[in-house]
Each structure stands twice: as structure tokens, then as C-alpha cells.
Amino acid sequence: MDQERLYELESMCIQECPPGCTAGCPVHVDVRGIVTAVRKGDYPAGFAILRKTVPFPGIISRICTEPCKNSCKRNELDESIEVRQLERSCSDKCGSAEQKILLPPLKSQKIAVIGAGLSGLTVAADMAGKGFPVAIFEAGNGIGGSILEFSEEILPRGLMESDFSIFDKLPVEIKLNAAAGKDELSLELISNEYDAVYIGTGYESRTAADSWFSGTPEKRLVIDSGTLLTNIPKVFAGGSLRTGESRTAVDSISDGKIAANSINRFLQNASLTASRGKEGSYNSILYTDISGVKTSPAVKAYETGRGYSEDEARREAERCILCQCLECVKKCEYLANYKAYPKKYVREVYNNLSIVMGIHHANRMINSCALCGLCKELCPNSLDMGEVCIDARRLMVDRGKMPPSTHDFPLRDMAFSNSESFLLSKHQPGMNSSSIVFFPGCQLGATYPSYVKKIYEFLCEKTEGGIGLMLGCCGAPAFWGGQQKLFEDTISGFSERLKSLGNPSVVTACPSCSYMLKLGIPDLKIESLWSYLDRTGLPEISRNGSGRKLAVHDSCVSRYDKDLHESVRSIIRKSGFEVEELPGNREKTTCCGYGGLMIYADREVARRVIGRRINESESDYISYCSMCRDNFASQGKRSYHILDLIFSETDDSSATMKMPGLSQRQESRARLKTSLLRELWGEEVKDELPEVKLTIPERVQSIMEDRMILASDISKVVAYAENTGNRFKNTLTGNYIAYFQPQRVTYWVEYSPDGDSFLIHNTYSHRLEITD
Amino acid sequence: MKDNTAQSDMNIICVKCNAVLTIGKVTLAYMGNSFPVDLYKCPQCGLVYIPEDLALGKMNMAEKALEDK
Ligand code: SF4
Ligand code: SF4
Ligand code: SF4
Numbered sequence: 111m112d113q114e115r116l117y118e119l120e121s122m123c124i125q126e127c128p129p130g131c132t133a134g135c136p137v138h139v140d141v142r143g144i145v146t147a148v149r150k151g152d153y154p155a156g157f158a159i160l161r162k163t164v165p166f167p168g169i170i171s172r173i174c175t176e177p178c179k180n181s182c183k184r185n186e187l188d189e190s191i192e193v194r195q196l197e198r199s200c201s202d203k204c205g206s207a208e209q210k211i212l213l214p215p216l217k218s219q220k221i222a223v224i225g226a227g228l229s230g231l232t233v234a235a236d237m238a239g240k241g242f243p244v245a246i247f248e249a250g251n252g253i254g255g256s257i258l259e260f261s262e263e264i265l266p267r268g269l270m271e272s273d274f275s276i277f278d279k280l281p282v283e284i285k286l287n288a289a290a291g292k293d294e295l296s297l298e299l300i301s302n303e304y305d306a307v308y309i310g311t312g313y314e315s316r317t318a319a320d321s322w323f324s325g326t327p328e329k330r331l332v333i334d335s336g337t338l339l340t341n342i343p344k345v346f347a348g349g350s351l352r353t354g355e356s357r358t359a360v361d362s363i364s365d366g367k368i369a370a371n372s373i374n375r376f377l378q379n380a381s382l383t384a385s386r387g388k389e390g391s392y393n394s395i396l397y398t399d400i401s402g403v404k405t406s407p408a409v410k411a412y413e414t415g416r417g418y419s420e421d422e423a424r425r426e427a428e429r430c431i432l433c434q435c436l437e438c439v440k441k442c443e444y445l446a447n448y449k450a451y452p453k454k455y456v457r458e459v460y461n462n463l464s465i466v467m468g469i470h471h472a473n474r475m476i477n478s479c480a481l482c483g484l485c486k487e488l489c490p491n492s493l494d495m496g497e498v499c500i501d502a503r504r505l506m507v508d509r510g511k512m513p514p515s516t517h518d519f520p521l522r523d524m525a526f527s528n529s530e531s532f533l534l535s536k537h538q539p540g541m542n543s544s545s546i547v548f549f550p551g552c553q554l555g556a557t558y559p560s561y562v563k564k565i566y567e568f569l570c571e572k573t574e575g576g577i578g579l580m581l582g583c584c585g586a587p588a589f590w591g592g593q594q595k596l597f598e599d600t601i602s603g604f605s606e607r608l609k610s611l612g613n614p615s616v617v618t619a620c621p622s623c624s625y626m627l628k629l630g631i632p633d634l635k636i637e638s639l640w641s642y643l644d645r646t647g648l649p650e651i652s653r654n655g656s657g658r659k660l661a662v663h664d665s666c667v668s669r670y671d672k673d674l675h676e677s678v679r680s681i682i683r684k685s686g687f688e689v690e691e692l693p694g695n696r697e698k699t700t701c702c703g704y705g706g707l708m709i710y711a712d713r714e715v716a717r718r719v720i721g722r723r724i725n726e727s728e729s730d731y732i733s734y735c736s737m738c739r740d741n742f743a744s745q746g747k748r749s750y751h752i753l754d755l756i757f758s759e760t761d762d763s764s765a766t767m768k769m770p771g772l773s774q775r776q777e778s779r780a781r782l783k784t785s786l787l788r789e790l791w792g793e794e795v796k797d798e799l800p801e802v803k804l805t806i807p808e809r810v811q812s813i814m815e816d817r818m819i820l821a822s823d824i825s826k827v828v829a830y831a832e833n834t835g836n837r838f839k840n841t842l843t844g845n846y847i848a849y850f851q852p853q854r855v856t857y858w859v860e861y862s863p864d865g866d867s868f869l870i871h872n873t874y875s876h877r878l879e880i881t882d
Numbered sequence: 883m884k885d886n887t888a889q890s891d892m893n894i895i896c897v898k899c900n901a902v903l904t905i906g907k908v909t910l911a912y913m914g915n916s917f918p919v920d921l922y923k924c925p926q927c928g929l930v931y932i933p934e935d936l937a938l939g940k941m942n943m944a945e946k947a948l949e950d951k
Binding site for chain 2: 473858
């Protein structure tokens with residue numbers, strides 16, 4: 111990921127875009143902030159937010175025309191939030207409080223403001239607040255300009271005075287009855303004396319203002335709408351002089367702020383145009399789902415012309431949706447776990463990859479994503495955190511920065527499945543060619559070895575041209591672990607074995623295998639077992655689901671496999687069950703907690719992923735991936751594998767069967783291979799005798815599961831200790847303690863001889879190597 | 883890294899040498915880093931003993947820290 115790609119990805123996540131109201135407000139008041147404050151009854155906080163953006167909060171909260179309301183999301187539902195009323199609640203309660211101003215040291219450059227309307231006053235307040243002395247030239251005998259036309263009832267004068275009292279604390283000199291434009295107040299003289307000039311004399315003065323420019327080539331006033339610079343150097347202009355009679359208070363304040371930004375840049379010799387950000391009113395691209403939001407009419411103040419009571423204000427604030435996106439975060443436990451959203455995460459991943467020296471804080475985050483693609487499906491801009499994470503993992507692997515412990519177990523498990531213990535590729539017994547080859551995958555062979563045999567026997571009976579069998583692992587752990595080279599090698603190993611069978615088309619029984627093989631061999635002829643069986647017929651045994659409902663879980667890797675979705679549902683119906691759809695399914699399905707090897711990088715997050723999924727329906731679940739089924743069952747959810755239906759084994763024991771332990775999974779695979787060779791191909795296979803015979807109590811078995819230690823690891827330690835004599839003895843218990851480091855991990859075992867076997871009391875491991 | 887939990891009255895012996903373990907210098911290594919620690923070992927053959935709580939506690943933390951470096 112280079113910096114350009116980072117920016118591209120960051121910009122795809124629009125969670126930080128302002129809500130419609132804030133973007134529609136010409137000065138971008140943080141309406142969500144004010145609403146949140148009002149909800150809590152924290153009016154000072156709300157008022158502080160308003161005043162941060164609007165220099166005259168009392169005035170605005172009475173006379174703003176509320177352009178923000180046009181782009182309030184609630185308009186799609188009922189009606190907009192009463193933004194100005196909420197602002198007024200804050201201002202009425204807190205406006206008279208003393209305002210503390212911290213002035214920076216006074217600057218030497220001076221500014222002249224011509225016209226004391228709202229735009230000019232905004233320029234004055236803004237620039238004076240930055241330490242520039244400001245002189246205001248006003249032709250009339252008071253400040254405020256056109257807002258003085260509002261009645262006392264609508265805009266109480268006391269409120270105005272209180273807003274304008276800010277000038278008492280700022281380096282601002284207000285010159286009343288000082289009509290600029292001629293004699294000693296000619297524009298020329300003023301601009302000679304001041305470093306920058308702002309003209310905000312109102313639309314009625316347009317002709318007069320034009321006359322000041324008669325000496326210029328255009329002969330009249332021209333204002334650049336982006337910077338508000340005029341065609342006279344260092345002279346800026348705005349307000350209704352620019353916008354015309356349709357002026358509104360908030361537009362004038364907006365112009366004042368734009369002009370102040372330009373003047374500040376101008377005085378510092380900075381570019382007037384570079385990276386100004388958004389100014390004035392615009393349309394936000396923030397996406398917010400409002401499907402669950404209930405309608406409720408806007409709260410009207412109990413008496414027209416009065417402000418809200420606290421209760422009314424709170425009720426109106428409650429109507430606000432507090433627009434934000436978080437579509438992905440709402441549905442993904444992994445994204446929710448880190449308490450932010452992809453825009454932030456992408457940067458964390460990028461930073462993590464850029465660290466040369468120091469701690470890689472985001473390793474776990476990068477490694478716990480399920481790579482399931484749900485976020486991409488939900489995101490209005492299709493941002494895929496899975497893609498970000500897998501790219502990062504590959505880079506980490508390439509640079510030797512992948513923590514070895516994270517994926518060590520699944521990678522060794524994969525190596526086992528692709529070793530002679532499990533690997534097999536054969537034509538159907540008695541045949542020497544194959545039109546199809548069945549590839550059940552390593553996980554199905556680990557959980558359901560007997561189904562693999564049964565379904566293969568069934569396929570042999572009905573398939574014309576012979577159906578071969580291939581056992582092995584598709585390489586998913588390598589792919590998910592970011593081990594691209596290992597994945598490619600695994601795929602080419604598969605291709606070679608397939609070639610040795612004459613390149614028949616492949617039938618898979620595991621959605622991850624389908625996904626990986628399609629990815630690795632794009633032109634592979636491949637079909638899922640489920641669509642094959644749905645098409646060609648199920649085994650003819652009586653099945654009777656009696657219309658019982660089963661909630662189908664689509665596996666995340668098969669998100670876009672419509673045919674598969676349909677075949678599975680069809681098989682469920684053919685088996686006499688009713689199909690129940692979970693809230694997120696098909697292209698919007700969620701991961702079961704296994705995808706992306708999430709469960710190895712962060713067991714707790716995976717546990718929450720499983721927990722969320724199994725609570726989506728009371729019905730028994732049905733999956734077509736054995737890992738999905740096993741994960742659900744691991745937290746006590748009754749769930750079936752689709753083969754349970756196909757072979758009509760739908761009693762309680764199938765639904766509640768727990769996932770076999772890690773050692774047993776490997777043993778099941780090895781035994782599956784031997785029994786198939788013996789029983790279907792009539793080959794003689796010697797049993798591989800374990801080096802030592804072990805007795806492992808249940809308590810120790812669960813320790814082994816938790817610590818991912820296999821019986822075969824333990825047996826290596828005991829064999830080594832017994833052969834070399836390198837062992838300790840605990841004189842209190844009489845037990846032996848020994849260690850052995852077959853590869854990267856050092857295993858410790860506490861054991862005692864027990865007849866012809868060894869009784870295991872405890873086991874643990876570590877990765878730090880004992881070097882002397 | 884010191885094994886604080888090990889009692890002074892050591893009840894682990896090296897079977898080969900029939901010797902009670904004593905504290906000695908051991909070097910542990912991981913991911914290209916190595917560091918000396920005091921651990922129990924056989925005073926004669928030098929066989930090193932790492933108790934469970936040390937392996938799963940401090941050593942595990944050190945592993946994670948080195949992996950994230
Ligand atoms: S200042 Fe006006 S436009 Fe902006 S949020 Fe407040 S009421 Fe809406
Ligand atoms: S787990 Fe799935 S939905 Fe969540 S971030 Fe990763 S790819 Fe996206
Ligand atoms: S769905 Fe997620 S990634 Fe996409 S814009 Fe929303 S918060 Fe950002």
C-alpha cells in the first residue's frame with residue numbers, strides 16, 4: 111500500500127463527512143454536537159459549539175433562515191429538525207454569560223472594514239480575534255446594518271448588544287457616521303493606510319461601490335467568488351454587496367468568514383486559493399441508513415415566538431438521527447471491536463506497515479479480519495477492509511514481520527493435510543480414467559470422515575465415466591495467512607495431481623475449497639457437490655423433515671455464488687424442511703468466525719462473531735461448510751451440516767455434535783485415507799503405530815485444545831525423553847517432566863508411566879528457544 | 883526474566899544426574915534476539931527447566947513483544 115492508495119482508500123470511507131445539516135449550513139455549524147449537548151441538558155456545551163462557528167450566536171439563533179433544514183435527513187421521513195430552535199435554547203440560556211477571550215499578541219498589520227453589517231462585523235471579530243487591529247467605518251450611527259430592520263419582538267436589541275459586546279474586548283475601533291468613499295475617507299487613502307480592506311456596505315450601496323472602482327480597467331467592482339478578493343489589490347468585498355437583495359444573515363456571516371480566511375492568507379503572503387477546504391453551503395455525501403427510524407413530527411414551541419422549554423428542546427433533540435454511516439461497523443464485530451471505522455483503520459494499517467523500528471500495534475488488527483467481504487458489500491463506496499488486511503498480511507510475510515505464532519497452527523495443520531498422511535489422488539476403484547474428481551477438502555474429512563466415504567460411494571454408483579477422489583487441503587490457510595507463495599505452491603500441487611488424473615472437472619464439498627481453487631485456477635471446471643446433487647439427484651433414502659424450519663447460513667466465501675445458494679435451499683426443501691432466511695444472508699451473509707483465520711488471531715472477537723450469528727434465530731441452523739457448523743455448535747447452537755439432511759441423520763445427536771478436537775481432526779483425516787484405501791481400493795496399508803502409547807485424561811485434552819497442542823506433539827516429547835533419558839522428576843508427585851522442540855515450538859509434558867502406556871498430567875509450550 | 887515462583891526448596895531433580903536443580907545462566911532466543919536469564923537447571927548436565935507459569939506468563943509476554951517489534 112503506497113501513500114496514494116492510502117488516500118484513495120481513506121477517501122472511500124465517508125463516515126467523517128459532515129451530516130446534511132452541517133454541510134448545508136453556510137458556516138457549517140456542528141448540529142450533531144449541539145443536539146447531543148441539548149439531549150444531555152448541557153446547554154453551555156451546545157452554546158460553545160454554536161459560538162465556535164458563529165460570532166453572533168444570539169442574533170443567528172433568532173433570525174437565521176435555516177438553509178440547513180433543507181438538507182436534513184429527516185425530510186425523507188417526516189420533517190427536518192428545528193435546528194435554530196435548539197440553537198436558541200442554548201443561546202437564551204447561556205448567551206449572557208461572560209465570554210473569556212484569550213488575545214494573541216497584537217500584530218502590526220491593520221485592517222479596515224467598511225460597513226458594519228454582519229459580514230463586515232464577522233471580518234472584524236475574526237481578524238481582531240487573531241490579533242490584528244481593525245477599524246470599522248460605518249456611515250450610519252449604529253452597527254448591525256440591515257438586521258436593524260428586524261422588529262424588537264423578533265430580534266431583541268438587548269440580544270444584539272450582548273452579541274456585539276465582544277467588540278469591547280477586541281482590538282476593534284468602530285467609527286460611526288464615517289461614510290467611506292470620498293475625501294479623506296476615499297478608498298485610495300484608506301487602502302494606503304491599512305494593510306487590507308474589506309468592503310461590506312450592503313447591496314444598496316452597489317452603485318456607490320462601483321464608482322470607487324471607476325479608475326480600474328473593468329470600471330466597476332468585480333469580486334472573486336472563491337476568495338472575495340476584488341479587482342483592486344488588497345481590497346476584499348462580500349456580504350449582500352455581493353449576494354444582492356436575497357441576502358440572509360447566515361450568508362453574510364459566511365462571506366465574512368471566507369473574507370477573513372483570505373485576508374489572513376494575504377497578510378501572510380500565503381496562497382489565497384490552495385487547500386481552502388469547503389466554504390459555504392454544499393451537499394454532503396454522508397450515507398445514513400434511516401430504515402429503522404420511526405416517524406415523529408417536529409416539536410413546536412408551546413407558544414409561537416417563544417423558545418422551547420427544556421423538555422421541548424430535549425424532545426426535539428431526540429428526533430435527530432445524529433447522521434453517520436457505520437454501515438460496516440454495525441454489522442461486523444471485528445470492525446466494532448476497535449471502536450472506530452475503516453477510515454481510521456486504513457491509516458492504522460498503513461502506519462503499521464511503515465514502522466521500521468518500534469512496536470507494531472496493529473498486527474492483531476490486521477490479522478483478525480475474517481476477509482469475508484461483508485463490509486465491501488455494505489459500504490456505499492464498496493470499501494473492502496478485507497482487501498486492506500490481506501494486502502497488509504502479504505507485505506508482513508514478505509518482510510518477515512508476520513508474528514510467527516499467529517498462523518503457525520493452521521499452517522502446520524495444512525501441511526499435515528498436504529502430507530502423505532492425507533494426500534490422495536485416485537481414479538474410481540476399478541477404473542483408469544475419471545470424468546469428474548471429488549475433492550471433499552480437509553475440514554469435512556476431519557469432522558465428518560464417514561460422510562465423505564458414504565457420499566463418495568454414492569457418487570461412484572451414479573457417475574458415468576468414473577469419479578476419482580482427491581484428498582488434501584486447498585491452501586486456504588496459506589491464502590488467509592498472507593503466505594502467497596505457499597498458496598501458489600499448494601495450488602500448483604493440486605493442479606499437478608489433477609493433471610495426473612487427466613484433468614477431470616472438480617466437485618467440491620467445501621465452499622472455501624471452491625473459492626480458493628477458482629481463485630488459484632481461474633479456468634478450472636468446478637461445481638459444488640450441492641449443485642451437482644441437486645441437479646443429478648440425491649441418494650434415494652426416505653427423508654422427512656416434516657416441514658420443520660431450518661435457518662440457512664451461507665458461508666462467507668460463497669457470498670456471490672448464487673447457484674450454490676439456490677441448490678442448497680433446494681436440497682433443504684427436498685429433504686422435507688422449510689427454509690428460513692437469516693437477516694443477513696446470500697451476498698450479505700456474515701462470517702462464522704473461521705474466515706481469514708480470525709479465530710487464531712483473536713479468539714475473543716471470533717467468539718463474538720459466532721455469538722452474534724447464532725442469536726439471529728431460534729431455529730436450528732443448517733450450513734454447508736463444516737467449519738461454520740462446528741463453530742456454531744461450539745457455542746451450543748443446534749446446527750446441521752447439509753450432509754446430515756442428505757443422509758437423513760437429523761436427530762439431536764447430529765444437531766448438538768461438538769467439533770472434534772484438534773488432534774482428533776488430524777487422526778480422522780489420516781484414518782479416512784487408510785480406510786478408503788483398504789475398503790474401496792482393497793490396498794494393504796500398514797497402520798502407523800504411535801511412537802508411544804498415551805493415556806490422556808479429559809482434563810488434559812481440554813488443556814491441549816486451548817493451547818493448540820496435539821497428541822502427536824506430546825508423543826514426540828515422551829518418546830524423546832524416554833529414549834535419551836533427558837527428563838526431570840518432581841520429587842513430590844513422582845511425575846516426570848520433559849521437553850522437546852520438534853520445530854519452532856518447544857513442548858513440555860508432565861507424565862508418568864502407566865502400564866504399557868504413559869499417563870499425561872499436563873502440557874504447555876513456548877516459542878522462546880533454549881539455546882544453551 | 884527470573885522465575886520468582888520457584889520455591890527455594892526445589893523439588894525438581896534431573897533424573898540422569900540425580901541432582902537437585904540450581905539457578906544458573908541460560909540464554910533464550912527468539913526472532914533473532916537473544917538474552918541471558920536466570921533459570922533453574924541441572925548443575926551437572928545443564929538441562930534447563932521451565933515451569934508452566936513462566937512459560938505461559940512472562941515468556942509468553944516476551945514472545946508477543948518480540949513478534950510485534
Ligand atoms: S446557523 Fe443557520 S443554517 Fe447553520 S445550522 Fe444554525 S440554523 Fe442552520
Ligand atoms: S471481517 Fe469481513 S466485514 Fe469485517 S472487516 Fe473483515 S472483511 Fe470486512
Ligand atoms: S460502510 Fe464503513 S467503510 Fe463504508 S463509508 Fe460507511 S463507515 Fe466507511
